Amino acid sequence: MDLHQHVLVVPCPAQGHVTPLIKLAYSLAYHGIKVTFANSEFIHAKILDAMSDADKEQCPIRLVTYLDGLELHPDQRTGPGLMDSLKKVMPDNIEKLIKQINQSDNREPITCVIADLTVGWSLEAASKLGLKQVAVWPAGPSCLALALHIPKLINTGVIDENGSPIKNELIRLSEEFPVMDSSELMWCSPVTAQKFLFDISLAIKQATENASIVLCNTFDELDSSSCALIPNILPIGPLPLVKNLNPSVGTFSSQDLxxxxxxxxxxxxxxxxxxxxxxxxxxxxxxxxxxxxxxxxxxxxxxxxxxxxxxxxxxxxxxxxxxxxxxxxxxxxxxxxxxxxxxxxxxxxxxxxxxxxxxxxxxxxxPxxxxxxxxxxxxxxxxxxxxxxxxxxxxxxxxxxxxxxxxxxxxxxxxxNDEIKTNGLKLMEDAKKSVNEGGSSYENFGSLIKYLKA
Missing domain, CATH: 3.40.50.2000 (Glycogen Phosphorylase B;)
Known part of the structure; x- marks a missing residue:
């Protein structure tokens, strides 16, 4: 193994984020990349508890931990409390982690950080240390395209500087993009503070602009109009169809088989x-x-x-x-x-x-x-x-x-509804083609491997 094949993968410490990033990490490992996967101590313990002994023995990646800053306040590990703490401590803690790994593993130092855009400030450590920066967007490309268009939405008077709709109107980011109602923007959530979600969206926009590559769990044929609005996007999904991936890895709870x-x-x-x-x-x-x-x-x-x-x-x-x-x-x-x-x-x-x-x-x-x-x-x-x-x-x-x-x-x-069933089967075939040899996601993943090994 040469010096250019060791990546640190950093997900946001939540189930829906760890799952796709750990699948990505496994897939990189199967392509000859050395992978270290960093979870908060709290999430690391959950994953180990849910993993079978066989999964632990066969795990092709190294699992490490960092502190999330809430060791004395575990009740705040949800929503705003968690994200506020991560924003404060994560850049320094990830930088310390990289330095520790590189000191103990100086023959194969980390050369790239692959970070979840939701905790995109992890890429600050990569930037300070002169490492490659790859971002992962764990949601759909349309939502990332929307986050990137926040300045335009403010300038055209659709939303104010806190993300609140100024007037109720229909929004379309491009001709192929579906029409959205301004009251249904993703940060206008009925269950979580809007300002909190809007600030996350702004941070996602900033991290996207700093990354060399933005990986997304989608495929070109599914939503090309959204992908066209995102610079440096590389669709590599659907991850469920990528060969050799264990579907049970990365869950926080034991599955009832x-x-x-x-x-x-x-x-x-x-x-x-x-x-x-x-x-x-x-x-x-x-x-x-x-x-x-x-x-x-x-x-x-x-x-x-x-x-x-x-x-x-x-x-x-x-x-x-x-x-x-x-x-x-x-x-x-x-x-x-x-x-x-x-x-x-x-x-x-x-x-x-x-x-x-x-x-x-x-x-x-x-369906x-x-x-x-x-x-x-x-x-x-x-x-x-x-x-x-x-x-x-x-x-x-x-x-x-x-x-x-x-x-x-x-x-x-x-x-x-036979039409819905037919449409579903058609998309399933498109998805399978995308990850098989010659497919768009297959080729994109090959480009990622070349970039990491360069």
């Missing part, structure tokens, strides 16, 4: 898969409506129910719901999602539309029922339903609830 055996016993194309990622939360009333909607649908279902999915308490099921649905329902705390979506028994994906989940569903041609929660998920829903036409969205009632009847109706509509 019994659901795969359960799926094996179900008829083909018969099971609704429901999973809302690692952060979405519901009121108990909304949780009840979801449960009763699944029951009313009459379909078999595999439902991922985290212990913290209900706001403020553990979830409680409607009276006798578990008994009434025992013969056709399976509930787990965390599932091996890629294997579930690839299973012949799975008929559709009831999803929060996080980007990893979106790419996984597209990779296996699964979507969309229930976004915050940040980029509303944009992803628009693409799924309006641009790619591979899913349907749900409507809230006058009380701000998605009712059991709405859920049952949309499930029936989705499962009887």
């Amino acid at each position: 019994t659901c795969l055996n359960w799926l094996d016993k179900q008829p083909s194309n018969s099971v609704i898969y429901i999973a809302f990622g690692s952060t979405a939360v519901f009121s108990q009333k909304q949780f009840n409506e979801l449960a009763l909607g699944l029951e009313l649908s009459g379909h078999s279902f595999l439902w991922v129910v985290r212990s913290n999915i209900v706001n403020g308490s553990s979830p409680e099921y409607p009276d006798s719901f578990l008994e009434r649905t025992a013969s056709r329902g399976k509930i787990v705390e965390w599932a091996p999602q890629e294997q579930v979506l690839a299973h012949t028994s799975t008929s559709c994906f009831f999803s929060h539309c996080g980007w990893n989940s979106t790419m996984e569903g597209l990779s296996f041609g699964i 979507f029922l969309c229930w976004p929660y915050f940040w980029d998920q509303f944009h992803n829903k628009s693409y799924i339903c309006d641009k790619w036409k591979v899913g349907l969205s749900l409507k809230y009632d006058e009380d701000g609830i998605i009712s059991r009847h709405e859920i049952r109706t949309k499930i029936d509509c989705l499962l009887n």
Whole structure:
């Protein structure tokens, strides 16, 4: 191994960010690149707990840690508290980590930092030390294109300097770009402080402009109009379809593999898969409506129910719901999602539309029922339903609830929509072509390897 093949990969310490970056890290390692993967101590412990002994033995990358500054305040490891701390301590801590690694490993020093744009200030350490800087955007390219257009949106009077819409109007960044409502910009979130999300968007814009390459878990054929608006972008996805990648690596929770055996016993194309990622939360009333909607649908279902999915308490099921649905329902705390979506028994994906989940569903041609929660998920829903036409969205009632009847109706509509199924299978074929030899993502990944080895 020569001196030009050692990279440090730094994700944002959150499930939806670690997952794609660790897949990228594994893929680099399989191409002969030495990879060190840096997590906060808190996240590092979660990953090790969830990894099997076999995964630990076969791990092709080195896992290291840094301090996130919240060792004495673990209750602040969410949202603004975490990001504020990381912004203060991460540049110095990553620089110290690189220096420590290079002193102990002086024959193969780190020559490049590959950092999640959400913690793009990690690239400051690479800049100070004269190392190559590669950024990773773990969401969809349309959201990054939007962040890069913030100055234009301010100058044209669409938003003010805090990101708040000045007037309600439709926005289109280019002729091929889907129309967006100014009230649905990704930082205009109903669940997190807008100023916090807008400041993150500004930091993402700055880090993007400093990076030599911006990697994205997408493929050219999926959203070329957004990719055209991002300098130095290199689409290398879908990562779920990249060969030799272990789909279970990088999760924070142990996966319940019994659901795969359960799926094996179900008829083909018969099971609704429901999973809302690692952060979405519901009121108990909304949780009840979801449960009763699944029951009313009459379909078999595999439902991922985290212990913290209900706001403020553990979830409680409607009276006798578990008994009434025992013969056709399976509930787990965390599932091996890629294997579930690839299973012949799975008929559709009831999803929060996080980007990893979106790419996984597209990779296996699964129709979507969309229930976004915050940040980029509303944009992803628009693409799924309006641009790619591979899913349907749900409507809230006058009380701000998605009712059991709405859920049952949309499930029936989705499962009887042949156009959506056909569109999904077409995108799945495009996705497979992109990562196979000669495909756009395959060639782009080859360009990345050449850059790292140069």
